[in-house]
Amino acid sequence: GAVVSQHPSRVICKSGTSVKIECRSLDFQATTMFWYRQFPKKSLMLMATSNEGSKATYEQGVEKDKFLINHASLTLSTLTVTSAHPEDSSFYICSASGGAKETQYFGPGTRLLVL
Amino acid sequence: GESVGLHLPTLSVQEGDNSIINCAYSNSASDYFIWYKQESGKGPQFIIDIRSNMDKRQGQRVTVLLNKTVKHLSLQIAATQPGDSAVYFCAENEEAAGNKLTFGGGTRVLVKP
Numbered sequence: 001g002a003v004v005s006q007h008p009s010r011v012i013c014k015s016g017t018s019v020k021i022e023c024r025s026l027d028f029q030a031t032t033m034f035w036y037r038q039f040p041k042k043s044l045m046l047m048a049t050s051n052e053g054s055k056a057t058y059e060q061g062v063e064k065d066k067f068l069i070n071h072a073s074l075t076l077s078t079l080t081v082t083s084a085h086p087e088d089s090s091f092y093i094c095s096a097s098g099g100a101k102e103t104q105y106f107g108p109g110t111r112l113l114v115l
Numbered sequence: 116g117e118s119v120g121l122h123l124p125t126l127s128v129q130e131g132d133n134s135i136i137n138c139a140y141s142n143s144a145s146d147y148f149i150w151y152k153q154e155s156g157k158g159p160q161f162i163i164d165i166r167s168n169m170d171k172r173q174g175q176r177v178t179v180l181l182n183k184t185v186k187h188l189s190l191q192i193a194a195t196q197p198g199d200s201a202v203y204f205c206a207e208n209e210e211a212a213g214n215k216l217t218f219g220g221g222t223r224v225l226v227k228p
């Protein structure tokens with residue numbers, strides 16, 4: 001149980017284009033989903049928290065207009081990196097939680113490379 | 116601000132030996148802690164968790180110890196296997212901050228055959 005998937009697993013795009021990453025909870029309802037970013041050999045940094053049906057809460061320093069998050073259902077959240085630039089290249093990981101005091105289960109991550 | 120950190124960035128262990136990974140946290144209000152394992156190119160995998168009303172919890176080959184007095188968390192892996200080679204992160208759950216996780220810097224465990 002508690003499986004979270006991400007799609008795509010890897011994406012290469014040109015600078016200035018937008019990329020959408022999907023995060024799905026496959027066998028449970030995720031009232032809360034989290035998006036993280038991880039640079040090589042570094043820890044995970046929380047970007048934003050999204051609750052189903054409401055606007056995402058972004059961490060300090062994360063541009064909400066650049067990283068658009070939608071959590072339209074209890075099993076799907078999307079992260080769109082708009083007008084991507086090479087410095088946006090990173091490993092993006094989502095996690096899903098069934099609610100407060102519930103464990104976060106992580107997706108396999110999406111490696112983004114912006115050329 | 117509050118933070119979660121690790122003492123050892125890399126741990127080399129002989130196959131079959133026990134591994135101990137340490138983590139220090141500074142937020143005395145934290146009441147939920149989790150250990151994750153991350154293999155290269157993959158997302159973190161839940162290993163074990165512990166709440167602040169406990170000081171020890173055991174799983175399959177793993178044990179988490181929590182010492183609230185000194186704000187210290189450890190993960191013990193018994194009979195370490197090659198498949199245990201990965202980066203291990205401790206994470207702190209801030210329920211008052213919306214169930215967010217704050218991750219430590221990570222410890223790489225290398226299992227030598």
